[in-house]
Amino acid sequence: TGERTEIGKIARKTEKERETETPLLKKMKKLGKRIFFAILVVSTFNFLIGVYRGYSFDFTFLASVGLAVAAIPESLPALVTMILAMGVRDMASRKAVVRRLPAVETLGSVTTICTDKTGTLTRNKMKVVKVFAGSKEYDADVVGEVDVREVRMTLLAGYICNKAIYREEDGEYIISGDPMEIALLEVAAKAGIRERDWKTIDEIPFDPAIRFMATAVEEDGIAMVYAKGAPERIIAMCSHAMVKGKPIRIDAEYLNRVAEDFASRGMRILAFAYKPADAEGFKIKEHVSDMIFLGFQCMIDPPRKESYEAVKKCKEAGVRVVMVTGDHPATALAIARELGIEGKVLTGEDVEKMSDEEFATGIGVFARVLPEHKLRIVRALQKRKEIVAVTGDGVNDAPALKAADIGVAMGSGTEVAKEASDMVIIDDNFATIVAAIEEGRKVFKKIQKVLAWTLPTNGGEGLAIFSAFLIGLALPILPIQILWINTVTALLLGTTLVFEPANELKKPTKGELLSREIVVRIGWVSLLMVLGAYFLFFSQENDVAARTAAMNTIVFFEIFYLLSARNLDKSFFAALKRKNPAILPGILAMIVLQVIVAQTQTWLQATPLSIFTWIEILAVSSLVLILSELAKLKKF
Structure with a gap:
């Protein structure tokens, strides 16, 4: 407490x-x-x-x-x-x-803007465009016509590991929640997956530190654990993968290559897995290992039109733009290159291993970053006499927002982030900054x-x-x-x-x-x-x-x-x-x-x-x- x-x-x-x-x-x-x-x-x-x-x-x-x-x-x-x-x-x-x-x-x-990607540089309007399951790639528009067990279970996992609302009432859709989770519900609806009376018996909420969430539901006396998260994290939690309706030994190296390929095309990738367990005396934390890999859902979140010109203006005005995101490195780099953001890409794990001097120069993209990494990035840039503006919207971003020379909170962000900031961007738009x-x-x-x-x-x-x-x-x-x-x-x-x-x-x-x-x-x-x-x-x-x-x-x-x-x-x-x-x-x-x-x-x-x-x-x-x-x- x-x-x-x-x-x-x-x-x-x-x-x-x-x-x-x-x-x-x-x-x-x-x-x-x-x-x-x-x-x-x-x-x-x-x-x-x-x-x-x-x-x-x-x-x-x-x-x-x-x-x-x-x-x-x-x-x-x-x-x-x-x-x-x-x-x-x-x-x-x-x-x-x-x-x-x-x-x-x-x-x-x-002199330097450390900006989020999702919703700031991009539209934050996500759409699932590809589903990968059973070593095959499917267009999201036709998944409703595909009768493949691993595909439907991948979509089902996205539906269950979800806090958003997407339902039809009187001919109109009621939509509320995180755009990424709404996209998962939309593609599940295309496949005919609707509301059912699942009984949730336990869950692990999403945490950036562990990079996954898990929900356990009871079906006919069996606890079914579904997990959703970063590809490398979910793959590491699995010992098998479902192919042609049956679990086989997982080829982690192959799946990581597939995820990297999707990410390099600028897509945001979520991986899904499941594991059946006995419902009696069930504790979810005991069942998030040796899982069965189901597949990927790949989304696009296109850059805002005005972000292209805004990044160009920053270059002309002598302001360096640094993308700081929790996304996959390849996804972040693809979007950065499309917008014209220059520099190498580093992950949060790389930052932990390096000194401040090493990552303060020449880096244009920081991916898989935690809030504590963002704070360290701000301090490292300030040591180099940079005047740093940093964006943030979550409670965890408050220390970095307060430490920055200019803390910029998003209008859709938490009150804690706004209170720690110097400025609030009403439309969450990088061009406004x-x-x-x-x-x-x-x-x-x-x-x-x-x-x-x-x-x-x-x-x-x-x-x-x-x-x-x-x-x-x-x-x-x-x-x-x-x-x-x-x-x-x-x-x-x-x-x-x-x-x-x-x-x-x-x-x-x-x-x-x-x-x-x-x-x-x-x-x-x-x-x-x-x-x-x-x-x-x-x-x-x-x-x-x-x-x-x-x-x-x-x-x-x-x-x-x-x-x-x-x-x-x-x-x-x-x-x-x-x-x-x-x-x-x-x-x-x-x-x-x-x-x-x-x-x-x-x-x-x-x-x-x-x-x-x-x-x-x-x-x-x-x-x-x-x-x-x-x-x-x-x-x-």
């Missing part, structure tokens, strides 16, 4: 697996620390310079605080949260429900755009104060003006980037949020903004007009730079083709507000400016757009 049950063991494993910190959280923490220490050092240095130059303590302290306020990108957490929330919305529209907000961006960083990765990469690019716009503009405001203290000049803008700029530009300009349609990325977003290119931008845009503000500051007749001009210069710098920051790689004109419903209203509202403030607000210590000054402001601030576009041209 309790922790000693199988559920209890899984719960302990799941608890031991710590939730991995997402790449976004790691990067944001690292970035936050760098910004904090940089601003702390500069603000402290600014205060010491002010004291050294003999400025009043109150003025120096207020200016240093103003510098910190100017430089801190206080809108960044809100903007990132908005981007992630919109990413969640977009993913939900594509049938991917995100349970943890930072997971949105993590999807964009995924790929679509979610695309959305994750767009989210990463949006966050980069916000950083590329926010940090230079905030840096320019802070540098304006610092340079004044360093050189011994008058402050070009006052602390209250800085607070005004930060508030209104974050609201009216910064939020517009949240609605920016992102361009697709062809590689995983494993790099830093601040690339070398963005760091260089921060430097020269901040410097250019300060030079422009001082140019307008010194061109005015009095301090109030000078600071009003400098304040508006900084605002218009941010407006023009916003136009360039819409696309960090392509030109401003290319960005115009991509519709952003917020950017034009945001810019217009910002311009109108600044004109009104300059004309009417005395509390900001602003004053009306001449038309000539406004033209100067526009001419100087537009330089940032021109130079940014030239920098993009130079890059290409």
Whole structure:
């Protein structure tokens, strides 16, 4: 009971697996620390310079605080949260429900997807197409016309070792259960095998660890044990095989070759066996050896049409696809090759014998895998610095789902799997996972755009104060003006980037949020903004007009730079083709507000400016757009 049950063991494993910190959280923490220490050092240095130059303590302290306020990108957490929330919305529209907000961006960083086969890459609509019994192969469509004992017993075994429902009521079929077991009932119905009043006296439920199930029914005082499972497991449990209605010595090597041949054609194979026993004092576990082999039922579960394109997209986007399945190795490999999944095939037994380093590279298919093998595969890939997404639907998959960078549960899966996951795929479709990765990469690019716009503009405001203290000049803008700029530009300009349609990325977003290119931008845009503000500051007749001009210069710098920051790689004109419903209203509202403030607000210590000054402001601030576009041209 309790922790000693199988559920209890899984719960302990799941608890031991710590939730991995997402790449976004790691990067944001690292970035936050760098910004904090940089601003702390500069603000402290600014205060010491002010004291050294003999400025009043109150003025120096207020200016240093103003510098910190100017430089801190206080809108960044809100903007990132908005981007992630919109990413969640977009993913939900594509049938991917995100349970943890930072997971949105993590999807964009995924380098390896460990995916199930059945129901994810394939349709999970199974149909028996071949029956092999008595050393002969039969088409499933004609088994009803075949009067061969071993064929009928193979179908009967599939009917009895079954938990699905398939019956006719009022001219309509009632179907419920596992698709594989439904397929077994359908083919049995073709052969005229219908419901009978069998008395089940004992059973061994299916367990992936033993790879078979067995059901014992009583017939005329005799216990008949029927077993169903993986071919190699059932064959190993048998000493005889039924041929032409009689048991003969089994040729295990031959039967394994036959199973391998069917599997290599992409079929899923189940083997069946039986054994009669005395019903008195019967215990099923004593009768699952020395059984009589009956035959195979071979099913097809064709790949989803969209899986072909999804795997191709993964290759183009630099994401490695690894199939992890409980199926026969040959079946799994055949489906993998059909879909374009590359790499060798290994079984769960092979994994147990190998080190993590040996199976972490060059393997495209893991077959006959148990949940504990899946967990080890995830850990081995993570050791190689891979960002791993793993799919799962069963209770046993919970530890692997929690250990993965992105745990993806199937909508049809268990609640335990969903609770351990970061994302739930409503339609169980591999293509939906790929679509979610695309959305994750767009989210990463949006966050980069916000950083590329926010940090230079905030840096320019802070540098304006610092340079004044360093050189011994008058402050070009006052602390209250800085607070005004930060508030209104974050609201009216910064939020517009949240609605920016992102361009697709062809590689995983494993790099830093601040690339070398963005760091260089921060430097020269901040410097250019300060030079422009001082140019307008010194061109005015009095301090109030000078600071009003400098304040508006900084605002218009941010407006023009916003136009360039819409696309960090392509030109401003290319960005115009991509519709952003917020950017034009945001810019217009910002311009109108600044004109009104300059004309009417005395509390900001602003004053009306001449038309000539406004033209100067526009001419100087537009330089940032021109130079940014030239920098993009130079890059290409």
